[in-house]
Amino acid sequence: MPTPQEMLERFQDSYALGDETIDHTHREFLELCLAAANAGGPEFAGAFKALFEHTSRHFADEEAKMQASGYPAFGEHRANHQRILGDMDRFCQRAVAGRAQMARAWLNDSLPAWFDLHAKTMDSALVVYLRQQA
Ligand SMILES: [Fe+2]
Numbered sequence: 001m002p003t004p005q006e007m008l009e010r011f012q013d014s015y016a017l018g019d020e021t022i023d024h025t026h027r028e029f030l031e032l033c034l035a036a037a038n039a040g041g042p043e044f045a046g047a048f049k050a051l052f053e054h055t056s057r058h059f060a061d062e063e064a065k066m067q068a069s070g071y072p073a074f075g076e077h078r079a080n081h082q083r084i085l086g087d088m089d090r091f092c093q094r095a096v097a098g099r100a101q102m103a104r105a106w107l108n109d110s111l112p113a114w115f116d117l118h119a120k121t122m123d124s125a126l127v128v129y130l131r132q133q134a
């Protein structure tokens with residue numbers, strides 16, 4: 001699985017979906033993943049919290065687009081968001097409480113794999129739909 005750094009390096013070829021706002025948000029997401037992964041001990045919790053808050057807005061913005069356009073797979077896409085945001089929230093709380101080890105492992109191992117698949121399937125399908133509606 002590519003790291004967030006590698007995903008940013010090959011963003012245009014592998015992750016750009018053609019929606020300016022969503023692509024911009026996804027670059028920011030990867031930059032915040034990278035910043036958290038590189039954050040040293042005392043800075044980790046704050047960096048992880050910044051990622052969590054950004055992800056919360058990222059998902060809310062996509063969900064607003066889905067609702068406004070009557071997107072048929074809204075429920076499934078939102079459920080996937082809610083699952084990952086719930087995990088991120090729990091790891092964020094642990095990190096803020098000084099227990100960063102599991103949050104770091106999740107950030108390094110699970111979150112990049114989730115983003116890779118989610119961007120290439122659910123977000124990609126959403127962008128195709130939005131383009132057809134325009
Ligand atoms: Fe997204």
Ligand SMILES: [Fe+2]
Pocket residue numbers: 062077081118122123
């Ligand atoms: Fe999404």
